[in-house]
Amino acid sequence: MQHSALRQAITDGEQHLRPVLAExxxxxxxxxxxxxxxxxxxxxxxxxxxxxxxxxxxxxxxxxxxxxxxxxxxxxxxxxxxxxxxxxxxxxxxxxxxxxxxYGEFTPLELDHYFTAVAPWLPERGQGPGHFIDLGSGLGKVVLTAALALPGMRCSGVELLGYRHEMAQARLQAMLAAGDPQEAGAIAARVQLRQQDMFEADVSDASLVYLYSTCFAPLMERLAEKLARELAPGALVSTTTVPLPHPAFELLQRFDPPSVAWTTVFLYRLRGSSAVAPAPARALYExxxxxxxxxxxxxxxxxxxxxxx
Ligand SMILES: C[S@@+](CC[C@H](N)C(=O)[O-])C[C@H]1O[C@@H](n2cnc3c(N)ncnc32)[C@H](O)[C@@H]1O
Structure with a gap:
């Protein structure tokens, strides 16, 4: 398979030892x-x-x-x-x-399904390279898989916890070392991993924002408001398990399990500038x-x- 050595470097580590929080x-x-x-x-x-x-x-x-x-x-x-x-x-x-x-993540196969599923909605190559951002990027596997699945696209990850950010950086280095120098250089130029609070991240040029939002339910309204305010019209957002509660986003596709992954994946697009006011807060599952x-x-x-x- 294409990139197989690079892909191999992205796997494992999901059962990682959690260090004690000391910061x-x-x-x-x-x-x-x-x-x-x-x-x-x-x-x-x-x-x-x-x-x-x-x-x-x-x-x-x-x-x-x-x-x-x-x-x-x-x-x-x-x-x-x-x-x-x-x-x-x-x-x-x-x-x-x-x-x-x-911590939670999709398997490599689920990520393959995901990138295949969203491909038809991505911007045409002629419209610029595009920018994929994983908010809450954990060990970096989605960002690195994106770098292989979305040739030419910039791929960024934003992670709050220092130890996860460091594990992601180590994984990126391992992946680069597994490729030939030219290939590695081209990938390194497109990938950026940052330790940052996602609410402070600049997402203004994102073409696709990935949210593994399964445990983010209480944060979704605040996240949706940030994305509606900062993204450009036409930008895509995908969420897992939890929908994006904001009328500025139109639902393009809902992928029920097991078509893409073990949980539902929602794909949205930010409407044009005539975005409507946010809907009133909806009760979460009780x-x-x-x-x-x-x-x-x-x-x-x-x-x-x-x-x-
Ligand atoms: C469920 S994990 C998903 C990791 C990765 N996106 C993936 O799918 O493999 C969610 C991650 O979001 C991070 N996170 C939570 N709140 C955050 C915040 N405010 N800013 C950045 N990262 C955050 C957590 O530390 C965790 O690593």
Whole structure:
């Protein structure tokens, strides 16, 4: 297969070891996370855990917040604050932050399907090279696959977490080393990986924005507003699982599973300048309270059994 050595360099690493979050910018996240994790693990605090989280369960991807589970990135220490001292608004924001830090990605085959599916909508070559941007680019695999699938197009990734950005850069170097120098040079000139908050990223010249948005539901309105404001008319945006809630975007195609991937992929185009005002906020999926609580209590029991309690 064409580019097979380069493609090989993009695979693996999805089960990577998550380091403990140590950067100062995550201090509040760590503090709240430690308080929640302690409440989850301490039988006397479990009713409080349920009472505090239940009103916000729509912000939790699954039963328990990812950050307090074994694969979370919290350090092994006692919490400096107790859950009772954490205001409700801070807890809700923590859940949003926690969800967006979840790592997930498409398989190489799903990415092949994706680039084949969006190809008919991409700008013609004569209209300039185009710019593909992955917002929340994780380990960089989508950006690097794009560099192979979209010849000539600039391909950028924007990732918040330093360790993921570094893994993406190492992957890019490995990929470049696997190609012949001329091919590697041409790819290196088109690929850019940045450590940055996606809300601060310049997307104004993007022709296709990729969002692996499965865990971004509470962020989607803010993201849609940024994209509607900053992209040029005609620019494309694809999302996974969660639609883009803004009338400035027209839905071009909805790819239901398993046609492209395990989840739905939505492809949108920004309409012309007559964009309408944003639609009122829509309620997110709200899991049933009793079912959620039963699942959490089962998770307590599973935790205790694991500890031999
Ligand atoms: C579900 S992963 C997807 C990774 C990659 N796009 C892929 O599909 O393989 C989402 C990524 O978005 C990153 N992220 C979350 N919030 C972000 C933000 N505000 N700015 C930049 N990256 C962010 C997370 O750290 C995570 O690596």
């Amino acid at each position: 100062a910018q995550f201090q509040r996240y760590v503090e709240v996370g430690l308080a929640l994790r302690a409440a989850f693990r301490t039988p006397a605090l479990r009713d409080v855990f349920i009472d505090r989280l239940k009103p916000h369960r729509r912000l939790v991807a699954g039963t328990l917040p990812a950050g307090i589970q074994r694969h979370g990135m919290l350090p092994p220490q006692t919490p400096p604050r107790s859950l009772a001292d954490i205001p409700d608004a801070e807890l809700a924001q923590w859940l949003v932050d926690d969800g967006r830090l979840i 899991p049933d309270g009793a079912a959620w609580e039963a699942a959490v209590r089962a998770a307590f029991a599973a935790h205790d059994a694991e500890q031999g309690a």
